Amino acid sequence: MPRREVDPERTTHVSRGFRGRRTDADPARVPPGQYVTRDFPVLSAGPTPHTSLELWDFSIIGELGEPRSWSWEEFRALPSEEITRDIHCVTKWSKLDTVWQGVSVDTLFAGIETSAEYVTQYSDGGYTTNLPLEDITGGKAWVVFAYGGQPLAPEHGGPARMLVPHHYFWKSAKWVRGLRLQSTDEPGFWETNGYHHYGNPWQEQRYSGD
């Protein structure tokens, strides 16, 4: 049968004999193109940094009157909460009901005034990732230090990582050391390597141009 020229983006090609493995997970919780895993795969671009807690601090820098900084002790003395969220990695896996312990970004921003509209998370090892500031404030993001009731393992970003669960997980920087407030949106590490600036999993914004 002759095949009409069609835009493959607008149609889908049915894969002969493919049935797929449906999961029990609520489909409303799984963004397009994702599958649910029970594992916790590790993905990072380079060696895992190991920063001792004595040397660790967390800072908010950039466009604010006075930079803020917390030592590990000061950070851990801040009020923290348990957070249960689904997470979605751009490499296609989603993990439901992950349980974290961390400090809300709102707590860190208490008393800070800024005209910045963008923020770059920066990490040990040089990793960066960018977001509009409004995407990490208002109860949407945390600096987490425990996962599943245990201190966060180095390969998962310990001692502390960001948790911004409404974005693909590369927007939750591992080994995070601070937030840089900016008036312009500066692409971070993966954002300059072919990945989407904003990374909304529900709109499947995986790659530049999605």
Add this chain to the structure above:
Amino acid sequence: MAGTALLRRLTWQLAELVEVVVEAPRVKTLVFDVPGWPGHRAGQHVDVRLTAEDGYQAERSYSIASAPDSTRVALTVQRLEDGEVSPYLTDELRPDDKIELRGPIGGYFVWEPSDGGPLTLVAGGSGIVPLMAMIRTRAAAGNDTETRLLYSARSEDDLIYRDELEALSGNGLTVAYTLTDLQPPGWTSYARRVDPEMLAEVAPGPTEQPCFFTCGPTPFVEAVAEALVRLGHEARAIKTERFGPSGG
């Protein structure tokens, strides 16, 4: 950080299976023809999308195994027992069948001949695939960058691309194997997990400023990267990928 933003939109394209190569009991290379393929860099990957009759879809990422070669794109796929997509690709898909694919993706875990070296590639199991693309790209370009591959597998049966690696050796490429679980009689190469001592023997020293690419399961990549840092290599010279593409 150097990087090329992909401004071109990555659209789904129909790719036709044109050739299947059995690499190992559970590993096949699938060669696709992708009309309009824009070319790729060694180390990049593609997304594959399968659609069932009722519209259900599954997506996965696979490293590209081949050097750029017009519209041909080879993926080497390991069949995962409890997998959803890999058993379909290795057992069900036949020549002339089509799948949807988009790419190439990824701008960090990539090597081009102009990047130079010395290059050290450390593969664990099917982590060899994107590294093989680098070796093939180097060979296809007639490039003689000093390149060392350390390839770890459980047993001889699990080694893939072996004949091709033998054929490509020389001209600056050396290949060392280690078999961690089972060695054939008379095996004279390494017979243990990759460790700092092995890496010090295989890789150039830090003064030569080698660049490293390592791909494999997470514990393997963690151990390799950690050992290289401990040997004095620059963290930023060590690019890692844990079975599959980057991100998250």
